[in-house]
Amino acid sequence: MTEPIRSPERPRVALFELASCAGCQLQILNCEDELVDLLQLVEFVYFKEAMTETSDHYDLALIEGSVTRESDEEKLRHIREKAALVVTLGSCAYPVGVPGLKNAHDPDEVGSLVYGEDAGFFPTIEAKPVDAVIPVDLHILGCPIHKDDFMRVLTALLIGKHPPVPTHAVCVECRLKENVCAFDRGLVCLGPITRAGCGALCPSYGSRCFGCRGLCDDPNVASMEVLLEEKGKTAEEIMAEYGLYNGYYARRDGGLKAKVAR
Amino acid sequence: MTGNGGSNGGAGGARTVEVNVDYVSRVEGHGNIVVVAENDLPTEVRFEVTEPPRFFEAMLRGRPYDQAPLITSRICGICSNGHVLASITAMEATLGITPTRQTKLLRRLLMHGETIQSHVLHAYFLVAPDFFDVGSVVPLAGTHPEVVKRALRLKKLGNDLCEVVGGRAVHQVAAVVGGFTHLPTPEALTAVRTRLVEAGGDLQETVTLFASLDMPAFSRPTEYLSLTYGEAGGDEAGGGEAYAFFGDHILSSEGGTIPVSDYRDKVRERVVAHSSAKHCAPGDGTATDTFMVGALARLNNGFDRLSDGAKAAAADLGFQPTCTNTFMNTVAQLIETVHCVEDSVMIIDRLLDEGLKAEPPEVEIRAGRGAGAVEVPRGTLYHEYAVDDAGLIVEANLIIPTGQNLANLEQDMWALAPQVLPQGKEKAQKAMEMLVRAYDPCISCSTHVIYLDGEGNESAGDDAGHSHRADHQGTGASGPEEVTA
Numbered sequence A: 001m002t003e004p005i006r007s008p009e010r011p012r013v014a015l016f017e018l019a020s021c022a023g024c025q026l027q028i029l030n031c032e033d034e035l036v037d038l039l040q041l042v043e044f045v046y047f048k049e050a051m052t053e054t055s056d057h058y059d060l061a062l063i064e065g066s067v068t069r070e071s072d073e074e075k076l077r078h079i080r081e082k083a084a085l086v087v088t089l090g091s092c093a094y095p096v097g098v099p100g101l102k103n104a105h106d107p108d109e110v111g112s113l114v115y116g117e118d119a120g121f122f123p124t125i126e127a128k129p130v131d132a133v134i135p136v137d138l139h140i141l142g143c144p145i146h147k148d149d150f151m152r153v154l155t156a157l158l159i160g161k162h163p164p165v166p167t168h169a170v171c172v173e174c175r176l177k178e179n180v181c182a183f184d185r186g187l188v189c190l191g192p193i194t195r196a197g198c199g200a201l202c203p204s205y206g207s208r209c210f211g212c213r214g215l216c217d218d219p220n221v222a223s224m225e226v227l228l229e230e231k232g233k234t235a236e237e238i239m240a241e242y243g244l245y246n247g248y249y250a251r252r253d254g255g256l257k258a259k260v261a262r
Numbered sequence B: 001m002t003g004n005g006g007s008n009g010g011a012g013g014a015r016t017v018e019v020n021v022d023y024v025s026r027v028e029g030h031g032n033i034v035v036v037a038e039n040d041l042p043t044e045v046r047f048e049v050t051e052p053p054r055f056f057e058a059m060l061r062g063r064p065y066d067q068a069p070l071i072t073s074r075i076c077g078i079c080s081n082g083h084v085l086a087s088i089t090a091m092e093a094t095l096g097i098t099p100t101r102q103t104k105l106l107r108r109l110l111m112h113g114e115t116i117q118s119h120v121l122h123a124y125f126l127v128a129p130d131f132f133d134v135g136s137v138v139p140l141a142g143t144h145p146e147v148v149k150r151a152l153r154l155k156k157l158g159n160d161l162c163e164v165v166g167g168r169a170v171h172q173v174a175a176v177v178g179g180f181t182h183l184p185t186p187e188a189l190t191a192v193r194t195r196l197v198e199a200g201g202d203l204q205e206t207v208t209l210f211a212s213l214d215m216p217a218f219s220r221p222t223e224y225l226s227l228t229y230g231e232a233g234g235d236e237a238g239g240g241e242a243y244a245f246f247g248d249h250i251l252s253s254e255g256g257t258i259p260v261s262d263y264r265d266k267v268r269e270r271v272v273a274h275s276s277a278k279h280c281a282p283g284d285g286t287a288t289d290t291f292m293v294g295a296l297a298r299l300n301n302g303f304d305r306l307s308d309g310a311k312a313a314a315a316d317l318g319f320q321p322t323c324t325n326t327f328m329n330t331v332a333q334l335i336e337t338v339h340c341v342e343d344s345v346m347i348i349d350r351l352l353d354e355g356l357k358a359e360p361p362e363v364e365i366r367a368g369r370g371a372g373a374v375e376v377p378r379g380t381l382y383h384e385y386a387v388d389d390a391g392l393i394v395e396a397n398l399i400i401p402t403g404q405n406l407a408n409l410e411q412d413m414w415a416l417a418p419q420v421l422p423q424g425k426e427k428a429q430k431a432m433e434m435l436v437r438a439y440d441p442c443i444s445c446s447t448h449v450i451y452l453d454g455e456g457n458e459s460a461g462d463d464a465g466h467s468h469r470a471d472h473q474g475t476g477a478s479g480p481e482e483v484t485a
Ligand code: SF4
Pocket: A020, A021, A022, A023, A024, A025, A064, A065, A089, A090, A091, A092, A093, A097, A098, A142, A143, A144, A145, B074, B077, B170, B171
């Protein structure tokens, strides 16, 4: 269980970036209506994209991005020692997000494809989520995180509460919105097994769910299987979609099937 | 100031100074400045990019064509819509799809929203602190709250415009290959139109504020590249876009245009060891060795086509084309911001006037190859794809504005160094940082990309470790002795 932030006065917050698009930290700057007040409540002591000053003393560490280099792992262990609370921002940090796509390819091949014979300059390892390296207190989900989610989590932590995390699937939110189901539009949708909280954004905009928020607590295998059979979709098609955002855990513990069967 | 360079007396009375800045702050991503000088003359200049490489071209292989916009937008959250639109444009060229007029207008609106938020963020949050001598926008919130609140209002306007069209400000969900899966309501368009019109006051005060700041004096002529249309009047069918944000041709300030599909003739990438971002050089052996893209380049190449308000803002800000002062890129961004706001109002009027109609995207999958480009806040962004007959991506090539600008930035550093070194190390450091920031570099963006089939290897690594002064450069095959590793 998460403990409240220790220094109740004005907690010191540091934001670190691993391999990411910076979209989640941008979402913090996008809290235009709250930003000025937020700066009264917490003190940002490390936010490289926005400030020159830096500090190694902080209570809350926010981490954006996936682990893609060995030096990232050292950095994370250092942060874990320094920070009372570690909270991740976005899909890259958990469940691994788009950087995890590279796990489907051989690392040497990936490097030489992009940098040619000079690939040796830029060593890389399998892309991992943060919680594969250090314990994480809380994940703020999404690609990008929603700014309301960020403010809600921060406010809860400030008063020493653990913010509630939805346990159900995106489908539940989607049905409430009375969307035409993506499967009925001939598409594959990961809504039945993906954790809710986004208001089924993508299906509501005529798209489908790509699983950016990771698996929900009890992924509904049965209904997924029925859907697959009914709609003439194969397990491979689902796995290909699942690998888009979940390319780390999809390759572990026997992948999605084993997870879902549990 | 984050500089930590050392300074020591050199042999034979020469004074060696290192002006280093590790991890330049207030830019997107991780880059270091290295300048070594003897007697105030630079002997070594580098802008090192040390971000983790991202490997997007490789990651795209085997993915379905329609996921290209989704995946490539995750290269960068700040120019996410730009990647979406470059990706869609390239994929539509690949599959032989012509977007409708309504789709083109909505895409332009989506791009304007992003340009507004990105330019405002850069000018107010990343650049302005240098002029107030503070380390970030945070102290300004205390000392100049009205300035910070105005910046936040303008930024929010850009974001909300993106949200109206694309469903969310970062990583939109409505624009796809072939069109839009969701249309904004007339009510939402009308509401955001009202706010765009009301932003006039904030824009004017922004212009007044930046007109009062002393941009450093600097001049280094270079080649400026931006998009344009092959047709003289711009894109009539697409609603009359004429300024440089979209286009099917590349326009050079040295004269002449070439089709975007021939971009490789103009933009050649090479690997340098100190940078996980590839550098670019003109591929056609034109006179200047490096080139610049971005707001300054667009304004220098397309000033006449700006909206009236943007031209008035340029007059207030003392901007005249052709401007060769790189520091004026920030000013150019503000002029473009005015243009984007005014053009957005015009687009919304057209959309409301003509009435929005559902146009479900239609895509026929076929094997092919195609390239497309859009002007994102930092410059021209190229995407190129090849897909197989199942619609799976077999090759991808992405050329990022910051990568195109890195070689030009290093040439600017060579030119600026003798000007600022006599002022002492601290001032020189700050000037170098300000120069880097003027480019608005997006380093995350530039660290991942590309050759198809390893072409470009012939130039790879030939200047590993150092950049060369332009006057010595030629093809970069061998550098002057004192800067060769
Ligand atoms: S989760 Fe998505 S938005 Fe956030 S940093 Fe990663 S790619 Fe960007």
